[in-house]
Every structure is written in structure tokens, then in C-alpha cells.
Amino acid sequence: PSPDQIALRRDAMVKAVVADEVRIKAFEDGVASSGVLRSQVGLVVGKLSASSDRALVYSLLPTPPTDAGEPACSLRAAAPSAGKAKSKGGKGGAGASSDAPPTLQFDVDWVAEHARQASRMLLGGMSVIGIYIWSSEGSFKATPSAVLSQVIRVVSQSVPWYGSDFDERLLLHLSYSPRRWACRICEMASGSLRPCDFKYSKLLASLQTFRCTYNFETRLTVVQAEPFKKVISKAISHLTKEVQNAKALIDGDLFSDDMTITSEGPHEVDLLVPFKNNLPAGV
Template sequence: MVKTVIADDNQSKSAEDRLFQHGIPAQVGLVIGQLNRSSDRGFVYDLIPTPPTDGGGPACSLKSEAAGKDDKKKGSKSGKPSAEFPASLVVDNDWVAEHARQVSRMLLGGMNVVGIYLWASEATFKATSPAVLSQAIKGVAQAAPFADNEFEERLLIHVSYSPRRWSCRVCTLASGGLQPCDFKMGKLLASLQAFRCTYNFEIRLPIPQSGILGIITFKDLICRGIANLAKDLQSAKALINGHLVTENVHTSSESPHDVQFLVPFNKHISTEACSSEEVVGLVVFSGAICAFAYMGPREPILQAISDLKSDIVSSLRSRLDIITDEAEEEVALSLDGGGESGGDSLAEKSIHKLALREDVKDHCQEMMSMDGPIETTSVVDPETAPISAATRSFWDVVHKCTSNLVNDSKTNKNSIQREADAGKLERNNLNFLTAILVLLSALLFGWAVVAFGPTKTAY
């Protein structure tokens, strides 16, 4: 169980100043940090306020009606709220959970949504039922789970403005209980070690006929490929700065550390669908993932490797969600517009052309509450290149590849023949020049003999 929570002092002070400047009576947001099963300490890197709802309302507000009802039950003649019964907090659990789901997609390895924070007075916080608070925490935990789904603890940080102080509680998800813990400030972000990895992937999966292998949708097929890739990553060996990691040691060298994974070769290739009657197409899901992980100076190095692997898998799943969401929207629009005639064969249609149009800068400012302008160089360029997914006969694909090989072979033969002809021409030119040089040499030699040869004297 987490017994001590350490928050970064710079980020905490900045968050507190922001809350005081806004002057709002209540606010809810996400706690970004790190919780490890092997340690009894938790780390808090930043606090991110939940944005207003689609209707423009706050995600957290005060409820003062309950005080009046309590006064009536106690026999109050006026029925007016009394100062002895302060307002309690009302949290939009679904909206906070959705915020946690989207933010968790944007976080790097080793960083998670570890709980929620509440900005309220001490009296308001105490007037709020613990069941209301634990319900909000459970919703965030379900929307943004850890890679280790068995971790059953999250944090609740209360930032009080009357009086001005911080406190932290640990919520056990199974029981919903809130237990107090020690809360400290310290230098965290400056001491983190950075690990980075560029992981190139290519998943080739045959599309079986409907109902075969229990796969129904395009997303199901890709999810299966990502699951196989995740299994391969779990057994992969890691090279850090060119050295093979064989034990759980601590690193003290300067970051960032370059990491490479040695993945088993084609360990989980799908071989169930093997006949032309069962296969109707081929899906190729490829690209490169730039993954990062951060850990404290005292954390074991195997934890950073595990966080990198989790970051790769979560990034793939997030990109798949973006692609399928775009696809579903455009397919719905095409169906509303009439679509194409149903007489064409599925194997001859182009299902969808996907284009990612996500505005990364605006999304970061909204989800991560970045008030200041974002430098263009500080944000990774979004994936704006169009991605097409079309169904073609598997054997047509194979035949096309074979034709390409034949064409490449013919091209290579023609190239070799041209090189041979060019070489022959060069040899002919060289022989011609040699003959001319020999002839000129003979003429010069004959002229020299005649001009400088011995003369006869008459007696």
C-alpha cells in the first residue's frame, strides 16, 4: 500500500497559484504521476484540471440544497441553509472519466492518471460523502487503467484554500475506502531518467471470411495483431545504449538512454486461415512508434523497459482507435449519401480512405490545460499522411507480388544487357585508339631513322 506521496514542488506551486488566481469555489482534475507495486511511495508530477462539459458547465460544483433539507429534518422553522451545514461537492463522474481516458492516451511511459484532485474549502470537503469521492476515483481508474490492471490503489489530493494546505488520501478500489497518507514536496522532474526507443513494426494479417476464427470487424483483426505484437514484446530482450540488459540494475549515466528491442522472429504469425476459400483479403498495418519512458533515479532499470513496452502497445491501440473512429464517421456519411451500388463484389471495392486530421496543438491545450502558446517544434507533427485500407483477393496480392518479381527480373536482365553492351563499346573504342597510337609510333620511328641515320663518305 502507498504510504508516502511526493509531489514535484515547482508544478504543485504553479497549480496552486493558478487555482487561487481563478478564484473559483470548487474544481476537479486529474493527478498525473507514478505508482509502483514494489514501492510504498507514490509520485505526483502534475495536476490537470478537467475542462468544462460540452454544455459549458463545470465538471465540479457546490450543492447547497442538502443543507436546507438537513435543517428541515432537525426542525428548523425557516428552512434556510445554515452556516453549520456547508455545501458539498457534486462531481460529473462520466465527464471526468472521459477526460482521464483521453489524457491517458497522450501520456508517456511511466506516467499515468493516478487519481483525482479536488479544489475546495476544508468545510466543503468534509461535507462531501466519501462514497461520492470514491465513485469518481473508480470511474477514472476504469477509464484509464494501468498496464498492471491488478493495482488496486489510486490517489485523492485535496487542495484547500480555507485554510491553505494540501492533503492526500489513498483510495482502495475494491472497498472504496479512503486512507490518509504522508504528503511531501520535492524535486522530482529534474531527477527523472529518460529512455527512448523508435520501434518499427509491420503486421500482416489475412482477412478471413465472415464468421471464421470469431473475427467480425476490421478493428477486431488489428486488435488481434497488436495483441500478438504485445506478446512478442514481453519476451523481447533490451539493449540500452548498445549494452544488453541481463539484470535489474540501477543506472546513473546521463539521460536520455537509447533502447532497442530484440524481438523474436515471427513468433505469433497467424496461420489458421490458409486456403483460398477462407481468405478474402490482406491487411498490412505498419509504421514506427517513438516511445518514451521516465523513471526516478532509484527505480530499477527493468521498470523503465516495462514502461517502454507498455507505451508502444498503448500507442498502437490509441492510433487504431483514432483510425477506426475516423472510418466509422466517414462510412456513416457515405451511407447517408446513398453509397455505392450493392451489386459490386466486396473484393473489388475500396472500403475506405483514412485521413488523420487531428489538431494536436489545440487538443493538447484543451486536454492538458496548457494556457500558454505551444512551440511548433515542441509538438510532434501529426500523422497527416493519408492511409488507405482496401480489400483485395489474397491470391491477387500474391500474384501481383509474383508479377512484380518477374518484371523486376526482366528489368534486371535488360539492365545487365545494357551494361554489357556499354562495356563492349568501350572495349572497341579502346582498341581503335590503340591501333591509331601504334600507327603514329611507327611513322615517327621511320621518320627518325631517315632523318638521323648514318651518311656514306666518297673517297
């Protein structure tokens, strides 16, 4: 990355996480009321932006059991210490190891697949921005940070953000013993985890709905040796830049950075695209 990009990333570091109070507290009460659930992993749905130092959390999505009925997150008993086992014998060593909290283990590929499918169904403006974990404080702290970072990295790779160099994702931990939230920011490049402030607000009530349809027509030359998805992506790649350079009319008014929209939606959006001077053949 260029020096300007590095400076942008430093300035855009997430310093606070704001979660929707109604949705997150309802989720917390629901998972706590089960009484028997000792560990769980799932996705954090919200919004991260390089232009803001706040991350917004709209909802949490539990990762369902695998096709074999196994949980995506489970507890693994701590291995007995070799020193204690030798000094106290078989039973003494087992007894000593029982004091150590179990660690968390994950079906990383399954969590990533859940993220891939969930991201396709999210509304515009919402993304999978990290993971959450429900467990005891002891199990969370006993799990190596490299294991936690790996889960976040694989999830991030499964739902890449087009055109975004943002290098951070969220790790939310809901502890049931003691019961409290903790938030950490995972930096993708290094895998490091750093603490972050966590607070509630009424987010969903302030969201606006915008509707826009962009029609286009193109002709494709399909080559059997090339995947069809890749053919389509190459054919419409120019449309991305076209839409990014377009001007937007919101309910008939030209959008500007200082525009304030307070009326209830949905709002209709029209795109004013540049003149098509250098389009590829067949469009």
C-alpha cells in the first residue's frame, strides 16, 4: 500500500463499537435463557467504514449446526500438564488439569460458509463485519488468540468487500460467567487483537430505505475453458466504475454530502451516469 493508504488506515482505526440496543439485548436474553448452551459462534452484521472510527452492529446471527449435526463451536478439555502428571501420578495429574478451563474449538470452514451465504441475503449497507462468541470468560481467555484471529480471517476472506482496503474486523465476546460483553478489533494483516469500547444505541430505528434499479444489456462470448462466473465478472466490470462515477438523485433531488433525509421511506434513487465514451464492444 502507498503511504497515503497507510495513513488512511491509521486514521480510520475503529475506536468504538455501537450496537443496536433492542436487537442485541434481546439476543443476549435469548441465548442466556437456554441455560444449557456453553459455547456458540456466529456472525456480526453491521457496518464498517474507512471514513468513520465507529463500527455499527445491527444484529448477531448464530451459525447453525453442520450437516452432520455438529456445533460450529465446541469446548475441548485442557490437556493435563506433563509436570503435574509426573509429580502427582495419573489421578493427581487428571485432577490438577480439571481446574484449567476448556478451550474453544471451531469448524472454521462451516462458519465461513455461513458467512458466505448470509452475506448474499443482507440488505444494502449491511455486511458481515466479524464474529461473536458466547462462552465463559475462562474458556475465552484460555483459547489462543491465533485461533480466534484465524476464524475471523477465514470469515473475512469468504465475504470480501469490493474495492475496500479496510483492514479491521470485529470480535465480540459475550461471557455468561460473569455475564458481560467485551469487544476486540482484529487487524487482518497482523492478526493482532486489541480491546475496544462497546456501547448501545438505537440504530435500526434511524435507518432509511433506498430503492434503485440499474438496467444494462451486454453480449457475452462464453469460452468452455473459462468458468462462467469469471466470464460474467469480466463482462460487467466496467459497470462498477460507471455506477461509482454516477450522480444520484434521491426523490428527485441531487445528492450532496450535507443532505439530511428525515422523511420516512422508501426513497427512490435515480442514477445519472456519465456519457458512454469508451465502452467495450458488445455493450
